[in-house]
Amino acid sequence: MNALKTITDRYELRFSGSGGQGLITAAVVFSEAVGVYDGKYVCQTQSYGPEARGGKSKAEVVISETPIDYPKSLNLDFLLAMNQAACDAYFYDLNADGLLLVDSTLVEQYPTSRIIGIPFTDIAKNELGKEVVANMVALGAVGRLCQKVNLENLEKALLQRVPKGTEKLNSKALQRGIEEAEKIDVLGLPRSIITDDDEV
Amino acid sequence: MAVTAQKIRHEYLRHNKKFPHVWCPGCGNGIVMAALLRAIYRMEISKDDVVLASGIGCSGRMPTYLDFNTLHTTHGRALTFATGVKLAKPDLNVVAIMGDGDATAIGGNHFIHAARRNLNLTAIIINNSIYGMTGGQYSPTTPFGSTSTTSVYGHIEHDFSIAELAVTAGASFVARATVYHGELMDRLIEQAMRKRGFAVVEVISNCHVQYGRRNKLGGAVDMLTSFKENSITVSKAEKLSPEELEGKTTIGVLTDREMPISTEEYKKVRERASKTKGKI
Amino acid sequence: MFNQENKRLLLQGNEAIAYGALAAGCRFFAGYPITPATEISEMLATMLPQVGGTFVQMEDEIASMGAIIGASLAGEKTMTATSGPGFSLMQENLGYACIAEVPCVVVNVMRGGPSTGLPTCPSQGDVQMARWGTHGDHPIIVMAVSSVSDSFSITIKAFNLSEQYRVPVVLLSDEVVAHTRECVQLPDQKSIRVVDRIRPSVPPDWYKPYEGDNRGVPHMAAFGDGYRHHVTGLVHDEYGFPTQKPNEVQQFQNRLTKKITRGFSEIMMTKGFMLEDAEIAVIAYGSVARSALKAVEDARKQGVKVGLLQLITLFPFPRSHVSPLLEQCRAVLVPEMNMGQISREVQRVNQNKCVVAKHNRIDGQFITPNEIYAQLIKL
Incomplete structure (x- = not known):
């Protein structure tokens, strides 16, 4: 009869887009970095079934310093949307002060002013020459923006997972994502409630 | 011969256990059992190294009477259990004994896949054209037009040939005998057990009680006589036209071919796998 | 390994x-x-x-x-x-x-x-x-x-x-x-504690393949180990041979049942969370136990005295773990992704000791903590 400690912290991310964009892989790499290398508790789930191949696809990660009870998201802290459909479908699952990161190559209508747009697909296709690594560019940006993962560990986890011979490309994609994210002033984004302290 | 027969009986029967057996007087199952024992005796295999698996039905009771590692499984599933035994202990001699309904109706899928999988197993199928134990219902080998307790107005489905099914499904060795041809049968069973690969022996047998009686084929002796008259060896059959072969039972070795055996192939799989250790 | x-x-x-x-x-x-x-x-x-x-x-x-x-x-x-x-x-x-x-x-x-x-x-x-x-x-x-x-x-x-x-x-x-x-x-x-079946130690001639030991469990020889024996799906005697004798059949059936009942205390596994002072308990298993734990924690923060009994063994039903809880609590809630397959077991043990409430879902969706929480605070 042992009891788990009460959950004190819980950080929830969702990687979304269409099947084939590599979002589950990105989420698995992220979870491996956080769970195996950073040593935190992590729970990774995903949409399962026909929609995972084409159509909407999502993968979720819950991070905590203590054991995780409910494995799926309850109130998202971070949403990555790699296309318009995913952005529209999942925006309202994000808490008001959560971060919305979109692929600005593919998402045209922004549902909020509190949003970060980075052209992941464009970077992958035109700079790196391989559209398929857009997910890894996005992963770099997610890692940098959420500040929940050691970025060196993220790269380590990435290199463990990717096929032999593609390490350089993937690693470069990840670094490009991190660079792009560094340009973003997160604290300068619009907020849901402006407190008195903030107004001063 | 008589001395040998007694020796075999004493050596292999569980005579102090569950006799008398359940088979009707004149049943062909005893002839098949004796042929199997003669084959094993000649091969000088230790009783500890023989596993005899069976399904459900009259044939299913055979292992009960024999002093091997015996496995009386569920209806139609003898080959699935046998597959597990053989894969776990490839050095054992595993023989599955089945009936026609057992092996080719409820167990038909297992039968063709066991043939395709090609483990080093022996399957003996006693084909008496009927479900005997349950009281004479039609089976996959009941001939068109005949009578059974579930085809009282004449059977309207067609039977198939078990041996030919086994050939098509990829068995390494396929042979057929009848219970009249006891000596041939034990030679074929021996050949099948020595064969490296999935080996099938179909034995045409008599159920004079449930099948012969309803179809006016007489008693056990009459049915065995007709097996004698209607059988033709493979070599003779090759010289006859299909019309001349109509109604005849071909006996002897129908197929004998060399193919990779999956227990042997799996050893190679293990070797290949051991080289990838740690890459999981 | x-x-x-x-x-x-x-x-x-x-x-x-x-x-x-x-x-x-x-x-x-x-x-x-x-x-x-x-x-x-x-x-x-x-x-x-x-x-x-x-x-x-x-x-x-x-x-x-x-x-x-x-x-x-x-x-x-x-x-x-x-x-x-x-x-x-x-x-x-x-x-x-x-x-x-x-x-x-x-x-x-x-x-x-x-x-x-x-x-x-x-x-x-x-x-x-x-x-x-x-x-x-x-x-x-x-x-x-x-x-x-x-x-x-x-x-x-x-x-x-x-x-x-x-x-x-x-x-x-x-x-x-x-x-x-x-x-x-x-x-x-x-x-890792690993347990293996007990193999016979008697000579092959003495071996009775279906004779229970003091726990009612027969020792098991493997095919090929020299202990030739018969295995069947028919009801059998101690030697493994088919029997229809009522006394042998009864003896056999009793042993099959009793070998498990003798092991109840070891077989029945549950985990308790915050049950010491609980007035309400959630009884859950599988993935739903995780939603239940979250709901229980949320309710605790609101001052509701609630705990969770997570069933690991479902059958034999852990009656001896559930029964005291039914005495202790005024209500239990059994959330399940079915129409009440374990709640009926709880009710069977309950015998009017407390209120047994159900929360069921069969629409293919995972039960969320909020749903359980909403049910809990009504109890």
Whole structure:
């Protein structure tokens, strides 16, 4: 009869887009970095079934310093949307002060002013020459923006997972994502409630 | 011969256990059992190294009477259990004994896949054209037009040939005998057990009680006589036209071919796998 | 053993079951592909040959069950894994494993049913089937996993109980647990308690293959070990031969039942959370126990005296753990992804001691903490 400690912290991310964009892989790499290398508790789930191949696809990660009870998201802290459909479908699952990161190559209508747009697909296709690594560019940006993962560990986890011979490309994609994210002033984004302290 | 027969009986029967057996007087199952024992005796295999698996039905009771590692499984599933035994202990001699309904109706899928999988197993199928134990219902080998307790107005489905099914499904060795041809049968069973690969022996047998009686084929002796008259060896059959072969039972070795055996192939799989250790 | 000891791995529940099986000594797996259990087959197809074991994909689930029984009789620890439709097909030979007392583990990753149902959605609809699916009265052990680390450790436990009691153990997972990835620290093999069936020590001539020992469990010889014996699905005597003598039949049936009842205290496993002062309890199992824990924690923050009893063993039903709770609490809530398959067991034990409320969902969706919380505060 042992009891788990009460959950004190819980950080929830969702990687979304269409099947084939590599979002589950990105989420698995992220979870491996956080769970195996950073040593935190992590729970990774995903949409399962026909929609995972084409159509909407999502993968979720819950991070905590203590054991995780409910494995799926309850109130998202971070949403990555790699296309318009995913952005529209999942925006309202994000808490008001959560971060919305979109692929600005593919998402045209922004549902909020509190949003970060980075052209992941464009970077992958035109700079790196391989559209398929857009997910890894996005992963770099997610890692940098959420500040929940050691970025060196993220790269380590990435290199463990990717096929032999593609390490350089993937690693470069990840670094490009991190660079792009560094340009973003997160604290300068619009907020849901402006407190008195903030107004001063 | 008589001395040998007694020796075999004493050596292999569980005579102090569950006799008398359940088979009707004149049943062909005893002839098949004796042929199997003669084959094993000649091969000088230790009783500890023989596993005899069976399904459900009259044939299913055979292992009960024999002093091997015996496995009386569920209806139609003898080959699935046998597959597990053989894969776990490839050095054992595993023989599955089945009936026609057992092996080719409820167990038909297992039968063709066991043939395709090609483990080093022996399957003996006693084909008496009927479900005997349950009281004479039609089976996959009941001939068109005949009578059974579930085809009282004449059977309207067609039977198939078990041996030919086994050939098509990829068995390494396929042979057929009848219970009249006891000596041939034990030679074929021996050949099948020595064969490296999935080996099938179909034995045409008599159920004079449930099948012969309803179809006016007489008693056990009459049915065995007709097996004698209607059988033709493979070599003779090759010289006859299909019309001349109509109604005849071909006996002897129908197929004998060399193919990779999956227990042997799996050893190679293990070797290949051991080289990838740690890459999981 | 398999080169992953002492490593921290990010695994899916299904993968953890495969690792647990290897750690428990499983060296034979037969299966047939089915969603959402297939990863277990895939993992073991890769790993078993690495450790000298055997994987075989059979033609269907009937055959898979037959093959694991055959291999177990030949001395291996064996497992198969499936989901609802395949579990239906396994019932026939599962009964054989019960009557012939063949140790084996059957994993059922539950999905929505009946029939083809909702192949990719979670469910707990096979709970009563796991207990009563095969015909006739029979002993069986049913356990449920709720996390990836459970999937590893309870799999080992399932093998141990199966070997110890010579009984098939059904391990229920569900689509949520099966596909959730969590980190597991795989322990050193030397630190894992592994139990093996007892083999006969008497000379072969003295061996009675179905004579129970002091626990009612017969010692088990493997085919090929010199103890030639008969194994049958018919009711049999101590020698393994068919019998219809009422006294022998009765003796046999009694032993089958009693070998499990004697082991109740060891077989029945539950986990309690915040139950010491609870006035309300949630009784949950599988993935739903996790939603329940979150709901209980949220309710505690609101001052509600509530706790959680997580069932790990579902059958034999852990009556001795549930009963005191029914005395202690004024109400219990049983949330399940079925129409009430465990709540009926709770009610059976209850006998009007307290209020037993249900929360059921069969729309293929995972029960959320909020739903349970909403039910809890009404009690």
